[in-house]
Amino acid sequence: MQDLFETELWQGKTVADLLTLEFLASAAGSVIAAIAILLLGWVISSWLQHRVENLGKRHKHLDEMLFEFLASIVRYVVLGFTVLFVLNTFGVKTTSVVAVIGAAGLAIGLALQGTLSNVAAGAVMLILFRPIKIGDFVVIAGEMGTIKQINLNYTVLADLSNVQVIVPNSEVWGNVITNYSVNPTRRAEWTFGVGYGANLKTAEDIIRSTIMSDERAHTDPEPFIQVNNLNDSSVDFLVRVWCSADDYFAFKADMTRKVKEALDEGGVDIPFPTRTIVQAAE
Known part of the structure; x- marks a missing residue:
């Protein structure tokens, strides 16, 4: 630390020397130069x-999230060199500064292991390996929503109620990630029950024509x-139809209602649990 303060600016100076106009002018020049370097470094960074960010935005085949991460690294590297230049302006030996920063960084790293694990997960695992990206609809650590932001420390989701959910990156990488946006198609699945007295061929034709007449249903x-199951009071049809991933939720909900209405119009009985209460004779 002693070398840190043995600079050309004040080394060997007495109090009288420090008060001379020549020294004050020199110090003022160093301060002005330092401010100029800081401003220049800030503007350049x-x-x-x-x-770098615009490079990722201009080209659709490049990952925008990766370039945002690289842009942050570039900015901090430039600012770091700017600080070293400022210290050099005052005559500070930068080698001593680097040694002090290294020792402080080690101590801070040990104290902030949890935060650093989030940074490692965000910088290395999530950003470089890219299992998820902004705009994906996912389930992470039990939270379902659309990814709005991924940075070095945490991932931001908007859940189904458009409420912001912040998940630490270590939790994101350390848990199972279910990504509904990767594949362009999904398979919708329903179970429709009809009565034992119903004509199964008629019921099947109604279900098939109702669902496949919708333009969102895929034929390939x-x-x-x-028929998949014989329940106590119903014969169950298992229905699986492919659709575009973007249409999945609306398609599944619409078909649930339309098939029920079609079965009613076709006279196909849809059973429901009934209970008979018999009062014991006194």
Whole structure:
């Protein structure tokens, strides 16, 4: 630490020397130069950050999230060199500064292991390996929502009620990630029950025509519509039809209602649990 303060600016100076106009002018010049370097470094770092970010935005085949991460690294590297230049302006030996920063960094790293694990998960695992990206609809650590932001420390989701959910990156990488946005198609599945007295061929035809007449239903792969289970009070049809991932929720909800209405119109009985209460004779 002693070398840190043995600078050309004040080394060997007495109090009288420090009060001379020559020394004050020299100190003022160093301060002005330092401010100028700081401003220049700030402007250059911001300009480079935006240039790198815009590079990812201009080209659709490049990952925007990765370039945002690289832009942050570029910015902090430039600011770090700017600080070293400022210290050099005052005559501070930068080698001593680097040694002090290294020792402080080790102590801070030991104290902030949890935070650093989030940074490692965000910087290395999530950003470089890219299992998820902004705009994906996912389930992470039990939270379902759309990814709005991924940074070094945490991932931000908007849940189904548009409420912000913040998940630490160590929790994101350390848990199972269910990503509904990766594949372009999904398979919707329903179970429709009809009464034992119903004509199964008629019921199957109604279910098939109702669902497959919807433009969102895919014919390839072929739909699966078969009797799957014989319950106590119903014969269950298992129905599996493929659709676009973006249409999944609306398609499934719409078909649930339309098939029920179609079965009613076709005179197909849809059973429901009934209970008979018999009063014991006195």
